[in-house]
Amino acid sequence: MDPHIVNVNELPDIEAMIERPGTGAVAGTDSKWTHYLGLPDDNPLNPQMAPFVYHIRRPAGDVTPVHSHKANRIEYVLQGKIEWRQQGKEPVVYGAGTMTYVEAGTTYGYTVLEDAEILIIFDDKPYVSEYAVGTGRV
Numbered sequence: 001m002d003p004h005i006v007n008v009n010e011l012p013d014i015e016a017m018i019e020r021p022g023t024g025a026v027a028g029t030d031s032k033w034t035h036y037l038g039l040p041d042d043n044p045l046n047p048q049m050a051p052f053v054y055h056i057r058r059p060a061g062d063v064t065p066v067h068s069h070k071a072n073r074i075e076y077v078l079q080g081k082i083e084w085r086q087q088g089k090e091p092v093v094y095g096a097g098t099m100t101y102v103e104a105g106t107t108y109g110y111t112v113l114e115d116a117e118i119l120i121i122f123d124d125k126p127y128v129s130e131y132a133v134g135t136g137r138v
Contacts, residue, residue, distance in 0.1 A: 004039060008055045011035040014044050031059035031115065052122035058112045066109040071124035073102040080116025085109050 013033040036044030037053040044054075052071070058064075058080075066085070081095035087107045094100075095114070102108065104124075 004051065006037050006040075008035050008037060011037065017045055031057065032062060033057050046127075047125060050124075052124065052126050054120045055117070056120065057117050058115070060112055060115050062112040064110050066107060067128050068105050068107045069102075069122065070104055070127045071122040072104050073100075073126070074121040074123075075100045075102070076119045076121075078117040078119060080112060080118075081114040082116055082118075083111045083113055085111075 012035070014036055015032060015034045018034060033056070035055045036042075036047070037055060038044065038047050038051055039049050042049050060080075066087070077094065077096050077098045079096045081093060084092045084094065084100070085108060086092075093113065
């Protein structure tokens with residue numbers, strides 16, 4: 001297979017396609033967007049082929065509801081600051097330059113404290129666990 005080479009600046013914003021619990025689909029703006037960096041023929045909402053990579057931008061005040069994924073997750077904060085919340089633990093605040101590794105099944109959510117850009121990589125299909133959030137992906 002040839003290398004997969006993609007420029008995030010040439011990819012469409014898929015934010016308006018994502019159904020999130022409690023909010024449904026929300027059209028992206030200059031301050032909130034999601035780009036899927038996976039293979040061009042793959043479905044970004046239900047990807048089947050690696051790589052499973054997302055580049056997201058979230059404005060200050062944006063809240064990601066509590067959920068979990070069925071794949072391990074690596075997150076790298078490129079800019080901004082977030083407050084991470086994990087069930088049964090004290091919140092943790094971190095910012096640009098921080099990498100986190102989250103095992104599959106970990107229940108978490110976060111609030112963006114300063115406008116943030118984040119690179120998220122999953123080691124397998126990143127389905128959101130249905131028991132945590134109802135329906136939805138990513």
